[in-house]
Amino acid sequence: MRPTAKRTSRTKSSIRLCEEKLSCVVVNAEAVFTCSECKTAQCDKCEKSVHSGIKFEFHNRRRLERPSPDKLCQGTASGTACVNRNYADVWCEDCKHRLCLDCFDKSHAQGRRKTHKKISVNEYHRRQLRALQDTVKPLSPVSDNDDSLTYVSCPQDISLEENMSFASFHSDHSHPSSGGSIPDICQDTNEVNLMAREMDAFLMDDGRYTECQSFELANDQEELQVTSEEEFMEKLSCNKDAMVKIISIFGNTGDGKSYTLNHTFFGGKEVFQTSPEQESCTVGVWAAHDPVNNTLVIDTEGLLGVTSNQNQRTRLLLKILAISDIVIYRTRAERLHVDMLNFLSDASKAYLKHFSAELRAATQRYNLSVSNIGPAVIIFHETLHTDVLQLRGGKEGITPEDLIRGKFKKSECTIDAFSSLHYVGTRTMNPPTDFKPLQKAVKDLLANNTVRTARRPAVVFQSLKCLNEKFSGDIDKPVPNTFPDQYFTCTAKCKACGSRCMRSMNHDVDEFQHQTEENKHCQYQHQYGNKIYLCKKCMHAKGQRKVVVPKTSSSGDNTWVGLGRYIWSGYVLECPNCGIIYRSRQYWYGNQDVEAIVLAEVAHIWPESNLGLDGTHNAARKVLDSLNYMADTIGSVSAKPTKYLAEWTADQIAPAYWIPNSKILACAKCGEEFTHNDQKHHCRGCGQGFCDTCSSYKRPVPERGWGLEPVRVCKDCLQGEAKEGEAPVTARKVGEVVTSTLGAVASAIDYPIGMLKDSARPAYWIPDEEISQCYVCSTEFSYKVAKHHCRACGQGVCGNCSPAKLPVPSRGWDYPVRVCLKCEKKKDKL
Structure with a gap:
């Protein structure tokens, strides 16, 4: 849940606080931006700090919009100041104001307002909705099966209004039952008229495009068909001082890219050629000038089409994408395909690794003004039988753009080079396709000059010419592999020469060794x-x-x-x-x-x-193994007598109120019985015997003579007080000091032994510091799980995964030694 300013359990503030807290000037600074990659809201200072590096400057960020005033508390109108800008909770029927619960309590606590009647805001909206629905009148009577019913007005339900996301530009015009958007018949008349006026301003009548025509900018061999800036201007039919933005379209062949450009930018006029024939009507790259919107529109050859060199076509398309300000990827499929993800990922990598550096060089060479930030991408997805991607989880939930980024991540693809990513989905059950959502998306991006600004056509021509001269020449054709042999052969490769094993997969089951092609040396x-x-x-x-x-x-x-x-x-x-x-x-x-x-x-x-x-x-490891074996044998034989002797010695110097170790058989708190390996502890307050967990608390016990220093106590003595009466504890204190000193000496002795073990490690053993978990079962090593080495493979394994002992003559172990379960299965090959 995102933090808000002074949120209480009764009200909800509309103020969103900075979640980064990296460079905030004040405490609880108000967030101004939200980053879809960082998944956080950020203030101005933190936004600049987080995205200052080149790795993060391409993150998709947008400025937070304040909620609609009709959703907020009107406390000022009622004589109170809603400092938190809370959302309205109740509607006062007498004051006719929306108020949060805090402001309502303050303004209606006394006087005449104390008797005012209140209802919830949701109930108020429901009443308004029912009242407006009663006024809806159809223009003409129609049958029940007629879907052409038109209403003068139809108010939207508040839940639908909250789920709308104009940032993603969804459309489902041909399927009114879909929850992705509100059908046109359910929109208010004023809103419909406003949208119509905006679209008319963006897309004028067809008469404005009478003189528009396209021309071939580059052929399928990557050769520019325009030789100079003057010729480029002449074919565009635009002023040399005009400021334009570049919009290009990509997608698979036959998906209607040219048709989309004609209806999105040119009022349906066939500026770019379309054809019902099977052969592709767009070969190479074609361009046209949109004089209404001051854009240079580029149509490209479709992917997955028949071509003499697929790699050369892809290189040409990537160069066009690099000079574009807005990229439209047109896909007409029931679901998004991986070929789109791969193409956009390759374009992002190419832009970051090759094109951005060359464009920067072009700015110095030709004195151009070219942005180093990649283009904005619009994925225009049209379906017939399936739903388009929609917002999930409410207004601040998972957007379609988030879902697409998840698909990129799952496919191990990256789109870091692009300045932003947008999704436009439309479901067309009854043609023609509705391009208004795409027009609105393009209109908003053209109006945004914060990332990429318009530039003269000469700059566009010089940028494309620079990239085409730099990245040209012969390129290998992709070799078709009709039989993918690597799908069925062993995946093992020689570490020394890289040769691949040519046997079938899992041939080790048949006890066949790896073998290279024709016994390659x-x-x-x-x-x-x-x-x-x-x-x-x-x-x-x-x-x-x-x-x-x-x-x-x-x-x-x-x-x-x-x-x-x-x-x-x-x-x-x-x-x-x-x-x-x-x-x-x-x-x-x-x-x-x-x-x-x-x-x-x-x-x-x-x-x-x-x-x-x-x-x-x-040799050194064999000597250490012998010493360890000898030490373990002596230690296991003398373990019990040594423990009994230690407990008897401790009882001799224990205070009088302590229970003797010989009488402590189980923990006084949890009741768990002690074994010969368990350590018994005494509470300094009550003197009872406890396990380590039940006596892990500390507090001063001066009433027992332990002074003001914190000492070990049980949980009951931690919360209560020990009995009065001092007991002689000096002998016990001296014993603890001696024990601590001996423990420090033992640790000092263990350190050079550890260094000796590492120096005696055979070369093929994995060093201890590089081993964190068992090689077989992946169990994390700890003080309870000992770390061992398999003498065959040298990997670190736990005791449960290395129970067997076998000779490993290939490693110089002629007698049985520790091996892991994996090597035990290959004992014939050791």
């Missing part, structure tokens, strides 16, 4: 260590591929003996058939190179594979 990458060693004797004599990996010790050596030999003789290569075939430092000098003993082969590195030489040197 891989490239050696040092960071992956994708070089494997093969026993030369087994390969030549027996024809067997036996992979050997560098290890700290042989399979017959224990940890300590293997470590000693590793320090003295270096790493070892051990073949399963031939035994030890190589030691890196077997002699003091003259040791052979490893590749003279074995066959080296560069292998593909597939995702989750265990190949490669990196990480097989694990």
Whole structure:
């Protein structure tokens, strides 16, 4: 719920406060703008601060409009000042004023007004509606099935009035039952006349367009058909000092783009050619001048049509879009298609990455005045059987523009380059199409000069010429893929060379290894260590591929003996058939190179594979594992005696009113029984034994001799008072200080051990600081969930996801070690 100024539970203020609170000058500053991307209302200062960067300057922002005065409290007329500008709650039948509840109570608390009668505002509107409906008279009697009934006036219900959104320009003229808009027969006569006058001012009679005609601006090969500014002016038939805005239209072929422009800007005159034939009547780019509205209207070739080079056509359309002030995307479909989302997203990316920089360069090169902000986009959506997008959730609910932005986000598309996005929907069940909503949307955007202003036609020509010279030349044709092989083949790619596996999907179920096309050779990458060693004797004599990996010790050596030999003789290569075939430092000098003993082969590195030489040197980790095993064994054997001894020692120095540890079997508050791993705590107030949760409170207990420092107490003693009478607590205080000191020493010892563990980590293990959750079950690690490493893949796993122990000879572990559930399923490949 949005914040309002001094809102109470009885009234509702019309003042909307700033929700950013970033650069507000005063507390509770009044909001002036609302941003559909930020989803917040903002004051002047915050709006400038938030949208100062280039990343946010294209956000769709609009100025908040004050509510209609006939909805607000008339407290001033009744002698009170409604400082919060509240909405009216009641109607005083005697004063004939709308008042909020606060103002009504103030002005009618005493005197004659105390007896005034009040009713709710909604009830007052309902009465007015019924009274006006009684005055509605049809002009002529018609049958029940005739839908041509015309009324002199028909007042709108207040609920319908609140759900109207002229910002989105919805139309449903051919389907009066739809809730998206009010049919013409239900509009007040004055309102209809006003809209008609506005449309007449925007779209004059056809006689004004007698001399208008279109000309080819660029052909389908991206070649400009106008060579100079003078020729451009002559074909436009306009003054060189005229100030115009550019409006272009895009959409799929056959959706009626040329027809839309003719009826929106030229009173139905066929300025742009239309045809009932199957062949497209618009090839390339055509332009015409609208003298009434001072606009340069551009018609473009339709998308999805047959062309020699689809990429070249798309590049031409994107260049036209870049110089436009208003872009109309015309779609005639029952639902919005993904091709529209992809085209507008590509246009946005192209504008930000290429066109904006080139347009800025053109401003300096030709001394032009070109806006760096992208055009406004109008999506003109016409349906036949389905409803158009409509406002949801009331006046401040989800708009059609919000729904469209959600579709862009779901499709991973972006429209950051466009200055604003508008939706115009119309459902045409009985032709012809009603273009008045589109005309109104274009009219409002033409009148808005805050983002893009009109400019001379010469500037338009030079801008288009600049972009066409910069982005031209040959472009590859899209290669049609009649059989999308990647839909059915394995998605794995080699990390080193990028080659794709050519086997079918999920081939690992059949225990087939990854395989590239025609056994393509891989490239050696040092960071992956994708070089494997093969026993030369087994390969030549027996024809067997036996992979050997560098290890700290042989399979017959224990940890300590293997470590000693590793320090003295270096790493070892051990073949399963031939035994030890190589030691890196077997002699003091003259040791052979490893590749003279074995066959080296560069292998593909597939995702989750265990190949490669990196990480097989694990001598330090083996030593740490041995130490940890020894420490865990000693600790588990001596855990219970140590705990009993600690509790007995604590009882010897405990105050007299404390319950001995030996008699505390369960928490005195929650009743949960203690186990040998649970810590017992004493309340300093009552001396009872509690668990950690029930004794996590602190307050001074001076009546027991604990001084004025906060100490541990239970919940009951936190709210009450402890019993009077001091007890000797000095021994206990000294014991706590000693315990804290020993704990600090233990922490200081744990720190270098942690550093040692990290330094002993094999190279293929993921560092502890980069692991936040289990690799298998995605459980977050905490002090209760220990972090372990799988010896096969090196990922961090929890104890539940690594219960098995298996040898991993490919990583240098010849004896059973911890592996995760995923690697356990691939035990034959370890």
